Amino acid sequence: MTEAVPTPQSPPRRGARRSQEQRSARTREQLVWATIDCLARNGFHDATGTRIVRGAGLSRGALTHHFPSHRDLVTAAVQHLSEVRIEVAARELRDICAGGTLEQLLDLLWRLHQGPLFAATIELWVAARADRQLSGQLCALEHQVQVVVKDIAVQLTPDGTSPIPVQGWIFTAVESIQGLLVANPPHGRTLESEQWNRVRTHLLRTAQHSLADQSTAAHSASFDRCCRR
Incomplete structure (x- = not known):
């Protein structure tokens, strides 16, 4: 009709x-x-x-x-995961940026890698090892996440100081968290918690040495500037 x-x-x-x-x-x-x-x-x-x-x-x-096709559905899921992960990260950053510290940022990064969103992302990573098309889609997703990380590094860096050390520290923290979660099965939460405490302590010590000239007060001020923009 x-x-x-x-x-x-x-x-x-x-x-x-x-x-x-x-x-x-x-x-x-x-x-x-x-x-x-x-x-x-x-x-x-x-x-x-x-x-x-x-x-x-x-x-x-x-x-x-x-x-x-199943491929169409997976493609839509990959794109949606990218959008939601970035949206959540931006929202959480706004919530923590006033008076934030490196410790709080590190704990935020850990929280952002918990729950079904990241669990689904891990499954896609594993599947992408044997799927070139899916691998390309995930690389594009991670590139978008990296853009957000680089922007955070710039916002956290005091004026007149290179953001590269902060950026490198954030990437190291993210990669450490991801590697820890991929290496542990979902039921290994006790071991995972112990490992994270050890990794967290090491990352904070690394920050104290490699970012010694960028004090916690300077980072907090940068967080405040970020919120006022």
């Missing part, structure tokens, strides 16, 4: 069209979030269409309508 041509007695159904677009966007969002949750819970290879639609509370038809 063809769509009726609008007439003065039959105005365009713009409201209905918007509502349909909103429903479609909502369905896509449900499927993407269900995919991320399934990746975190079941791993990449067990994140099947059946499990995803069950988690989303939708039909298989809805899945194939919005994402004709």
Whole structure:
């Protein structure tokens, strides 16, 4: 059945069209979030269409309508993970930047790597080892995260001082956290906590030596400037 041509007695159904677009966007969002949750819970290879639609509370038809292939769905999940991780990092930074210290920044970085978002990211990293296309997508994701890290380093660095030492320290902290979490299974929380305490202590000592000329007070002032921008 063809769509009726609008007439003065039959105005365009713009409201209905918007509502349909909103429903479609909502369905896509449900499927993407269900995919991320399934990746975190079941791993990449067990994140099947059946499990995803069950988690989303939708039909298989809805899945194939919005994402004709599993690759399309994974691509959408990768992009959404990137956007959410960056959004959360920016929000958390704003919350901590007033009067913040390196210790607080380090604890923030640790918190940002907890929960299902990062668990899903780990699953994608592992799968990307044998998937060149997925690897390229994840490299683009991590590049976006690195841009945020570099911006944080600039904001934390006192005027007239190179941000490179701070940037290097942040990257070292992030890479240490990621390596620790990848190396430990989800059920090894006690060991993980002990390892993190040791790594955290070492990172703070490293900061005291390599960033000796950039005092905690200077970092706090930089945080304050960041908040006022």
